[in-house]
Amino acid sequence: MVTTSVPTREELRRAPKVLLHDHLDGGLRPRTVVELAESTGYDGLPTTDVDELGRWFLEAADSGSLEKYLETFAHTCGVMQTEEALARVAAEAVEDLADDGVVYAELRYAPELFVARGLSLDGVIRAVQDGITDGERRAAARGQRIQARQLLCAMRQHARALEIAELAVRYRDAGVAGFDIAGPEAGYPPTRNLDAFEYMRGNNGHFTIHAGEAFGLASIWEAIQHCGAERLGHGVRIVDDVKTSADGEVQLGRLASYVRDRRIPLEICPSSNVQTGAAASIAEHPIGLLAKLRFRVTVNTDNRLMSGCSLSSEFAALVDAFGYGWADIQWFTINAMKSAFLDFDQRLDVINNVIKPGYAELV
Structure with a gap:
């Protein structure tokens, strides 16, 4: 039984958690990057020293240079061009998340980025699923329950986009939870891919949209009102439609009210948002206000390698910045599970039989 009032990092690691926004190509182990580079013949790494490479990824992502930030993904994608590499990365991601106490995770990636050496899109998806299944099996052998x-x-x-959406529907009974669009927001509004979202809706498919990270309210408005997004990838810029007066009174604009009233989940990634300039620091991150106003806030990692983070470390940073306790951590976690692209009865099972009992032991 935990007796401390403030969750410690080890206690947070043991707590059951749910992760909705985690990029597969942003979460590799540095050692795996080095070993895959050697086995696949990729020779573009800045260093093959494992410790130095881990630091390089974090420093490049923190550099404030978009070119350096994008270069980090050139390296991870560069070593993930074979079925064996994809399966290994996926299996290790599931194992790492299970070790961090994650009980449900949605791992996102763009299949089109992994066909440079001749893999088919279907081959990419099957390889990743093989890895996920293997990772779940390894975790179970250690007594860790995780579904990815x-x-x-x-x-x-x-x-x-339409081609990828069709794949999401084709494989939805074979491990694929849903669909997303990623990449630069500025100049590439969600409506450019409207046919893909219409296809997903017409086939009763689930989808989220990266919106409101680098760009502003217009991106969020299009994602919701034109495209029908069920969740917002990041969505942190919804705070631009929340006004706080000098005396502390808070007023929500029409869009912010709509997002809150409709309980549209925000897939917020605190450390990543600081790296990309969406927030000045964790202490100044809009998540504090958005959570206080009871938006459907979820906490996520985005890119564990580039941000040098885990889901438990993200929660630890929020505990330090905002003084959150166990009730808050459980609220964020249940928010995420309620928002998962999983059948209702399965979500309820995880909430009632995994998350709530897990926190009852911690409180």
Whole structure:
């Protein structure tokens, strides 16, 4: 039984958690990057020293240079061009998340980024699923319960969104939870891919949309009102429609009210948002206000390698910044499970039989 009033990092690691926004190509182990580079013949790494490479990824992502930030993904994608590499990365991601106390996760990636050496899109999806299944099996052998599913992304600057959406529907009974678009928001509004979202809705498919991270309210408005997004990837810029007066009175604009009233989940990634400039610091992150106003806030990692984070470390940072206790951590976690692209009865099972009992032991 935990007796401390403030959750410690180890207690947070043991607590059951739910992760909705985690990029497969942003969460590799540094050692795996080095070993896959050697086995696949990729020679573009800045260093093959494992410790130095881990630091390089974090420093490049923290550099404030978009070019350096994008270069980090060039390296991870560069070593993930074979079925064996994809399966290994997926299996290790599931194991790492299970070790961190995650009980349900949606791992997202863009299949189109992994066909440079001749893999088919279907081959990519099957390889990732093989890895996820293997990772779940390894975790279970250690007594860790985790369920992981795929989220297929289309790159919004390309023209393959409908094709990827069709794959999401084709594989939805074979490990794929839903669909997303990723990539630069500015100049590439969600409506450029409207046919893909209409296809998903017409086939009763689930989808989220990266919106309101680098761009502002217009991106969020289009994602919801034109495209019908069920969740918002990041969505942190919804705070631009929340006004606080000098005397502390808070007023929500029409869009912010709509997002809160409709309980549209926000997939917020605190450390990543600081790296990309969406927030000045964790202490100044809009998540504090959004959670206080009871938006459907969820806490996520985005890219564990680039941000040097885990879901428990993200929660630890929020505990330090905002003084959150166990009731808050459980609220964030149940928010996420309620918002998962999983059948209702399965979500309820995880909430009632895994999350609530797990926190009852901690409180």
